[in-house]
Amino acid sequence: MTDVDVQNKINGFLNSSFKKFMVHDYNEAIRDLQSAEVIDPENPEILYNLGINYCRMGLYKTAINYFRKLINQKNAYIDALEVKKILAYSLIHIQDYIESIKYLDHVLELVPADVVAISMKGYCLDMQGKQAEALRIYGLLLEIDKKNYNAYNSIAYIMAKTGGDLKKALEYANIAYESNKNHPAYLDTLGYINMMMGNVILADQYFKNAIEQAPLSNEIRTHIEELNRTRTR
Numbered sequence: 001m002t003d004v005d006v007q008n009k010i011n012g013f014l015n016s017s018f019k020k021f022m023v024h025d026y027n028e029a030i031r032d033l034q035s036a037e038v039i040d041p042e043n044p045e046i047l048y049n050l051g052i053n054y055c056r057m058g059l060y061k062t063a064i065n066y067f068r069k070l071i072n073q074k075n076a077y078i079d080a081l082e083v084k085k086i087l088a089y090s091l092i093h094i095q096d097y098i099e100s101i102k103y104l105d106h107v108l109e110l111v112p113a114d115v116v117a118i119s120m121k122g123y124c125l126d127m128q129g130k131q132a133e134a135l136r137i138y139g140l141l142l143e144i145d146k147k148n149y150n151a152y153n154s155i156a157y158i159m160a161k162t163g164g165d166l167k168k169a170l171e172y173a174n175i176a177y178e179s180n181k182n183h184p185a186y187l188d189t190l191g192y193i194n195m196m197m198g199n200v201i202l203a204d205q206y207f208k209n210a211i212e213q214a215p216l217s218n219e220i221r222t223h224i225e226e227l228n229r230t231r232t233r
Contacts (some may be wrong), residue, residue, distance in 0.1 A: 184214035190206045
């Protein structure tokens with residue numbers, strides 16, 4: 001088989017996998033990509049697409065292996081910063097916040113105003129219990145993007161859960177809420193802040209609306225249980 005024939009075969013698998021990816025048939029897309037990987041195991045396009053498909057399936061550890069292999073290649077024709085952000089995102093899902101921050105810092109060294117990387121770093125710091133640093137990062141994010149409503153919401157929630165200024169937290173939470181009144185995280189934050197302020201009826205309504213929007217959210221259910229315990233005291 002000539003080099004042209006090999007490349008045509010790889011291109012066929014890539015095109016087929018892309019069509020399946022677009023209709024969310026990730027299992028079959030992966031089958032095509034694995035067939036291509038057998039032919040050319042170091043092909044960066046194949047590795048990238050395998051990582052993305054595994055990521056979409058929630059198989060983050062496998063996705064991470066592909067993304068790491070990809071960024072360790074020399075002279076690979078890929079957007080290394082974008083891959084590092086996706087790798088960081090995958091690491092967040094397996095709760096490896098330290099490693100995630102390492103890759104996010106690589107991105108921010110070159111693109112200090114990358115709002116996606118900044119937001120993910122703020123989340124990682126919060127999950128590590130470094131709320132003061134997280135608040136600083138989210139504050140930086142708002143300086144860059146004054147309409148980043150997720151940042152407003154994150155700041156509000158961190159302030160509320162760490163005993164900060166509840167009035168300020170409520171102000172920030174309302175800014176996020178006004179941007180999207182059906183966003184479950186924004187509703188949950190307003191419920192949590194009102195619970196901390198003793199506004200039980202308002203908290204209950206926000207939590208009910210939040211769980212309607214995200215019925216599988218463990219965090220919202222935990223807050224509802226906390227509110228119910230408050231009522232029985």
